[in-house]
Amino acid sequence: MPREPVASSSLKGIPRGVWALGFVSLFMDVSSEMIHALLPVYLVVGLGASMVAVGFIEGIAEATAMIVRIFSGALSDWLGKRKLLAAIGYGMAAFAKPIFPLATGLGWIVAARFIDRIGKGVRGAPRDALVADLTPPAIRGAAFGLRQSLDTVGAFVGPLLAIALMALTASNFIAVFWIAVIPAFIAFFLIVFAVREPPRPETAGSERPTVSLATAKRLPAMFWVVVAIGSVLTLSRFSEAFLILRAQQLGLAIALVPVILVVMNVVYAVTAYPAGVWSDRFGRRGMLLAGVAALLAADIVLALSTNVAAALAGTALWGLHMGLTQGLLAALIADATPADLRGTAFGIFAFASGLTLLAASVIAGALWDAFGPQATFVAGAGFTALAMIGIALVPMKAQTPDAAG
Template sequence: MADERLHKNVKISGWGSLLTDMSTEMIMPVLPTFIVAVLKAPVTALGLIEGIAESTASLLKLASGYISDRIGKRKPLIILGYSFSALVKPLLALATGWIFVLAIRFFDRVGKGIRTSPRDALIADSSGKKKGKPFGFQRFMDTTGAATGSLIAFIILRHFNASINSYRLIFLISFIPALAAVIVLLGLKEIARTNNPDNKSSIQKPSFKTLPRRFKYFLIVSFIFTLSNFSYAFYLIRAKSAGIADWTLPLLYLINTVSYALFAYPSGIASDRLGARNLLGTGYLVYLMTALMFAFIDLSWFPFLGFVLYGLYQALVDTNSRIVVAELSDEETRGTAYGAYHTAVGIAALPSSLFAGIIWQKLGGKASFVYGAILSLIALVMLITISKEKSQKKIATLGELEGKNELQGDQSPTRE
């Protein structure tokens, strides 16, 4: 039973994620309105801000993962990344123009890019062979923080009647949980590596070339699936176009977040018994079904169930993708592997919504969801081939062992 307990690093990382996402999700639901309605910026500025912010995070995730492998330490980069974001977020309260917001979002995402890959690698390093429960716990805590932050922002806006000062108050208050997260994360401990990174001859220099071939194939699978996975905003727009009242749209977002939080931890625990790749494939299938439902089913009664399924898909995919990365990578290049994964997903996320928007404009909303379903089906088929390859190798290995045992005959000791 002791082996099933969560490592202290996993618990600390989970609480750090909860507090940080509480801070972030106090800001994100109100930031678009603040930019467009308060700062009077064009909608194109909003797209530019988020595009640059997410691109920055994606590129830095690869670099930070590689650096953590080279120096043999995860904690310094984790603390640096969380601290960077915590310090810049409250500066949004001083914004008088969208360029200033762009700068703050850029530096906030720099912090995310620095911390994410080393954090995921440390969780994997601290988790032994069974990584489902630890990653499920981390995603559960992350999403619980997000839901709490959104609720806090809603309460503040409602209390102050969405005045200009209420937005700036939210930005200032967001510093409190962000700072608390950094303090909590100071309790992280480095995990001794099997190979000593200080001994240059003991390990191969970590690089993309040294990553296993099957892991690189998984990157392609993840890239294709992410292309199918356009922004949840399209799901909200689809619900609105079906006649759903505006005031219920935030409720749909909250349902999605709560669904994610409820399913994340159980999906991680289940992966230790059923296999991360099997549950990841299930997540792809749930997304495919959800996309087809939004394309063809009457949404006047469906959207609430649809956003529950959307949260289920997110929990299955986000949790188990991280576990598969750990399974397909070696210990000495794990940080690089997580960096490559997060970068591939981040790069694919940029054009995915753009393609969906173009298809929506040219062919209508249903076509966008059909496009998503087709790409997710392709990714699902490719993922299945990875699992089959593993099974075939396992059978071959067992066959070789049986052959050796037959040759050795009575030389092998018999145990009662």
């Protein structure tokens, strides 16, 4: 997939709106992860919830976000207003945050998580489509890589802040939850005041896209190829919870369990932007293959690990895979999709990925229970090898004629 030369792939060349969206993601992730890192323990210890209740809350929250994504993306195409929906989504998440420290029972926590995840579902696809709308095609990989990198910084800063604040406040959950409200509202104000939406592209014409079979048929074959590749990679990857379980099984102390996600997200954050730049300069396929190779190596290392150090090495490779592929997959969606259907495309991709992640985690858990952890990661390696073969063999066009927008 040859790419046009990149004259402005440095950080200074990234549009200001993309920077703003990256910091919106960073602050919201800091807020969310500060709460989510502590919430399961708070539910059980502070509110006396059962493990079944914890599973129910998390399950319904993630399922809600997954379902909403596909409709919010299509709605952003129909309205021609990405920022409005993204701001509504971030606003819902921000205004849900104070419910956590104010909650006096399990019902309030369920409501807060429900609102928060609806907000995540509403904002995801319109935000990604907005990044594509704001960015010239020649630096699209860099733009998505930067946003993903900033988002992932929040994913490891949040838990670290939660740990530090719990130590400083003598394990005062409520105080930490109140502090987490602050970055959520910073994110909301940033998207409202620091992001400007470009004009609706003329290619959209007078007919507005709708959620229909006819609209889906307008999405090119290359889009569905990317969806298929992303789905197989998700089957290979399953939930990061299995990384934590593997490290714990190999002897990692429970108090140090957050280190696993910190290691993964640090590597993820450091590599996401350079991976995007390299994909702009040298092509998407090669970078995607490198990312898949990193996942294959991670699965093999985690399957063969006999100590915590090896599990940490496998986790770092997992983070490398995420950094090399996640922003790149978003750039591929933007490359392949007509400008007026980007919201729909990102919504479908997120929906397919969510369904596949659910299936992958169930399969991984079943293999773990039946045959042990090695079987889970060996199966992941098998799916990864299939994805690698598919990426190497399937033709990939750089973009459709009207995808540049």
